[in-house]
Amino acid sequence: MAVAELWETLKQAIVAYTGLSPAAFFTAVAVAAALYHVVSGLFAAPPPPPPRPREEPEAEPLPPPVQMGEVSEEELRQYDGSDPKKPLLMAIKGQIYDVTQSRMFYGPGGAYALFAGKDASRALAKMSFEPQDLNGDISGLTPMELGSLNDWEYKFTSKYVKVGTIRRAAPAEEVYGSISPEIREEVTVPVVEAEREPEPKPHDDDTP
Known part of the structure; x- marks a missing residue:
């Protein structure tokens, strides 16, 4: 009962002070609230921009290849x-x-x-x-x-x-592969210097 009496009192007050029916009054309030929301959005400060992605430092270019x-x-x-x-x-x-x-x-x-x-x-x-x-x-x-x-x-x-x-050392077969066996033997066998005959010693009679 108290709620019904309060609602009747509220309707009478709306009609007395605004001259509008309760339905028209609440409709006007809703329109005013929506209009306020739209207008305030037009003049509100824009949101801050999103943070920029962190840029990774560019890799240094590789030096040109060096011929070895x-x-x-x-x-x-x-x-x-x-x-x-x-x-x-x-x-x-x-x-x-x-x-x-x-x-x-x-x-x-x-x-x-x-x-x-x-x-x-x-x-x-x-x-x-x-x-x-x-x-x-x-x-x-x-x-x-x-x-x-x-x-x-x-x-x-x-x-x-x-x-x-x-750079690799060439194997012996690659070095001597194109040489005939006879010449290869001459190349590989060390040369022994021929033994010299002793020079004749001068005699006392030959002395000038």
Whole structure:
């Protein structure tokens, strides 16, 4: 009862003070609230811009590959990525390539880091990571392994710059392979100087 009496009193007050029916009054209040919301939105300060994504520093451009010429296998080991100031080198079939641009693969911690600074021909042909295969000896490989090695060589020549070759001592068979056995024997047998006959000593009678 109290609620009904309060509602009747409120309706009478609305009619007395505004001259509007309760329904018209509440409609006008709703329209005014909506209009206020729209107008206040027009003059409100714009929201702050979203924070800009953090820009990562640009990587320094790689220096151009340096031609090494002929180097020994021992010298090639100095370019295995342990010194970041030196280029990262790797060889296939005696040909040295600069793989610095793929340091994530051939540098320290990379999947193929064991191949850096070496002629990894045998390991690539056999897809082996065994220490005894980390060399350039391709003797005894199967035709399939040689084909795999040729594929690797094609990829390297297409992607990386050749910067040198490995200097190796030529085996004796390669040096003398084209020489006839008779001449080879003469070359390999040391020459013994012929023993000289003693010069005759002058006699006292021959003295002038």
